[in-house]
Every structure is written in C-alpha cells, then in structure tokens.
Amino acid sequence: MNVTMSYNRSVFILNNDRHTLNTISEVCQRLNIETKTLGSGAQLLAELDHEAPLCIFSTSKLADMDSTALLQHIQQLNDELPVLMVGQSGEVHCAVNAIKQGALDFFTQPINSRRIQVILQTLLAKDHEQ
Amino acid sequence: MQEQEPTVFIIDDDEAVRDSLKLLMQSVGQRVEVFASPAEFLASYDENRPGCIILDIRMPGMSGLELQSKLNEMHCILPIIFITGHGDVQMAVQAIKDGAMNFIQKPFRDQELLDLINDGLKLDSEQRKELLEHKEILKRLATLTEREREVLKHVVEGKANKVIAADINLSQRTVEIHRSRVMEKMGTKSLAHLVRQVMQVKDQVEL
Numbered sequence: 001m002n003v004t005m006s007y008n009r010s011v012f013i014l015n016n017d018r019h020t021l022n023t024i025s026e027v028c029q030r031l032n033i034e035t036k037t038l039g040s041g042a043q044l045l046a047e048l049d050h051e052a053p054l055c056i057f058s059t060s061k062l063a064d065m066d067s068t069a070l071l072q073h074i075q076q077l078n079d080e081l082p083v084l085m086v087g088q089s090g091e092v093h094c095a096v097n098a099i100k101q102g103a104l105d106f107f108t109q110p111i112n113s114r115r116i117q118v119i120l121q122t123l124l125a126k127d128h129e130q
Numbered sequence: 131m132q133e134q135e136p137t138v139f140i141i142d143d144d145e146a147v148r149d150s151l152k153l154l155m156q157s158v159g160q161r162v163e164v165f166a167s168p169a170e171f172l173a174s175y176d177e178n179r180p181g182c183i184i185l186d187i188r189m190p191g192m193s194g195l196e197l198q199s200k201l202n203e204m205h206c207i208l209p210i211i212f213i214t215g216h217g218d219v220q221m222a223v224q225a226i227k228d229g230a231m232n233f234i235q236k237p238f239r240d241q242e243l244l245d246l247i248n249d250g251l252k253l254d255s256e257q258r259k260e261l262l263e264h265k266e267i268l269k270r271l272a273t274l275t276e277r278e279r280e281v282l283k284h285v286v287e288g289k290a291n292k293v294i295a296a297d298i299n300l301s302q303r304t305v306e307i308h309r310s311r312v313m314e315k316m317g318t319k320s321l322a323h324l325v326r327q328v329m330q331v332k333d334q335v336e337l
Contacts, residue, residue, distance in 0.1 A: 089217045092235045099226045106223045 008124060010034040010051070014044050014058040020086050020111055024057050027116045031124065041065040041073070048077050054123055055104070060087030060094050067094060071101040082123060086111060136251050137181035140164045141171050141197065142213065143189045151184065154240055160247070168197035175206070180258055182209045182231070182250030184243075187221050195221060198228055207257050209250040211243075264334065267327045270316050271335060278315070281308040283337035285321070286328050 011028050013021060013035055021037065028035045033054065038044045041062045056074070060067045067085060074083055082104040087094055095106040105119065138160055140151050148164040155162035161181075165171040169192060171183075183201075187194040198210055209231035214222050222233050231253060232246050274282065284294040291309065295302040318324050328337070 087219070089219055092214055092216070092219050092222045092233065095219045095223050096226050096233055099223050106219065108219050 008033045009054040009127060010036050011120070012036050012038055012044060012047065012053045012056045014038050014056060015040065015062055016057065016059045016086055017109070020057075020059075020109060023111055023113045024116060027113050027120060031117070031120055033120065033124070041070045044070070045073055045077070048074065048081075052078060052081065054120070054127060055082040055084060057084050057086060060085050060091055060098065060106070068097055068101055071098060071103060075102055084119065134178070134180055135161050136254065137161045137163055137179060138184060138247055138251075139171060139181055139208070140184045141166075141168060141189075141194070142184075142186040143167060144186070147186070147213075151243075154243070155247075158244060168192040168194070168200070171197070172200070175204075177204070177206060180208075180251075180254050182211065182247060182254055184211050184213065184247070187212045187214045187218055187225065187233075195224060195228070198225060198230065202228060207254065207261065209253045209257075211246050211250055213238075260330075264331050267316075267331050268335060270327075271331070273315050274312060278308050278312050279337055281305060282312045282316075282324075282328070285309060285312070286325050286337070 008031070011024070011033050013024055015038070016024070025035050036047070036053070038047060041064050044056065044058070058067065058070065062070060065073075071083060074081055079102070083098075083102070085095070085098045085103050085106045087106060087108060089108040091108075095108075098106050107115065138155050140148060140155075140162060142148050142151070142164070143166055145166070148166070152162050152164050163174075165174075167189065185194045185197060192200075194212060201208070201210070210225075210229075212222065212225050212230055212233040213236060214225075214233050215236050218235075225233060231250055234243055234246060271279075280298060281294060284297060289297070291302050291305045294300075295305045298305075300308075313319060313324060316324055316327060318327065
C-alpha cells in the first residue's frame, strides 16, 4: 500500500455528522489530503499506533469515551498532534475544557469550510517546513 | 503592602447581576468591588492589588474579550473568570486561548462561582509570590560583576571549574573565587538552588 499520489499526511475524522464529514472531506480533497474516517475513540487510538496524521477532527460527543479522556490519550501518544473538536453551540463547558486540555480549536456546527481550509493550510505549511 | 487583602473585581454592565454578586461576596466575607464597564475598572486599576476578576463576556462598548487583551498588554496577572451565556462557544474558546483562568456559564449556582473564585485567588497569590521571587533574583543578578556573570553562565551550563578556567583563560583558583562570590551574592550555598534561580528568570535575563 505504498502507492499514494499525495505527499501530504492524512487527516483523521472521528465520528462526525454527515455535513461536518462532507465539509472536511471536500476541503481535504481540494488540498490533496487523504482522509480516514474512524468510528470510535478506541479505533482512533489504535490507528495512531500506525500512522501520525496531519491532524484529527473529532466530534465532542464520542460514544465510547468522553472528549477530555480522548485528548489525554492522544497527548500521551503524541503531544504535538493537533486536535480540532467539533461540537454544538451550547457546549461552552466542553469547548473550554478541550482548549485547556490542549485542543487546537473548537468549532461549532455547522462548520465553516473557509476556516477549516485556513487551518489545514497552516498545518500543511508547518508540516512541510519540518 | 504584600499582606493586602485580596479583592474580587466584578465587571458587568447589568446592575442586577452586579448587585447580586456583590451580595454573594459579602455574604462570605469576601472583599469585593463592582464596575459597570471595563473603562470604569481600568480607571481604578492598580497592579499591586491582589485578587481576581469576574468579567462579563458580552458588554456594550468595550467587550470582556477586549478588556482581557488590554489587560494582557498591561501585563496584568489577575486571573480572569468569564461569565458567558449559552452559545458563546467561540468567545469562550478565544478567552481561554488568551489566558483566561476559567469561565462560568449562566445560569450558575452560587457555590460554583465561589469555588472558581477560590481557585482564582489562590492562583493570584501563587503568581505574586513567584513574581516577587523573580524580582529578588534579578536584583541579586544585577549585583554581579561582568566576570562573575560569565563564570555563572558556565557554572549553570554544568561545567567544572577546571573547564571554565580553560574556557575563559583564568586560573582555576580565580574561577573558584569568582564562583564562591557568585554563590554568596545569589544568597545560596547549593549549586542546584543557584541553577534553579537562574532558570526561573531565564526568560527575563540573558547571562
């Protein structure tokens, strides 16, 4: 499986609703980034053992663990991995905790594709620098 | 001056909120001052007064976030607890990224706020203590001669006297003398403590 057209690292998307998923996928396609969709926190953590993605877009409400725990696990594996949370507009508490826990940002649904694009471009530029 | 009693500074444009929070603070014997606007608070701001800030995130005129960035520019160390409404996620995220200690979402229970204030006052007192220590270290560093600073720099890098002597072209005996003067002036007898002192202020001074 080493035939890949893209030089970019892929983006992991965790458990998001269809609109969020489509928006992120579209932006990634434009930027020539592959995406990998994961169904649960456990699956994501297992995947991180094999691959270091460019970043992770995760829903704030996971079925198998709470988002704070997820962030902690991710940080233990790789504390420089950017995590972007997607949640509801009422989740002030959750958003603040996520940022304190080291998430790069917290978006409310519906997410704005321009903001996603700006973030991804910034991350790509940083990644290529290194 | 250091023993000043901490004050909770409440900034909210809603008079009813100000009154009820003031009452709450007074009911637990907490010193409190209320302000109807960021401008009013800035007019009486004194960096030497300890405490913490309770700040409404949405206000006409200068918003809570704008006051926060202004206070950041002024190197204000008072911890800020924001009061936010439902749906203020983006603002709350911004506030935390800019260093707010915490936030509380309306409607909240009194005890919730009191707990946060306790954390805020504790943080403030720790930060002030640290700041005072830094000032003391900087003061001591300023008394070193140029040679002593140079020796200190090498000592902190973990070099032995013999190596330092060779590096800066002095006799080992002279380095030893400088080194003991440095320890004396920095008010310490242990190398570990000396290194820790320098590390504490490494962002503020270059050896």
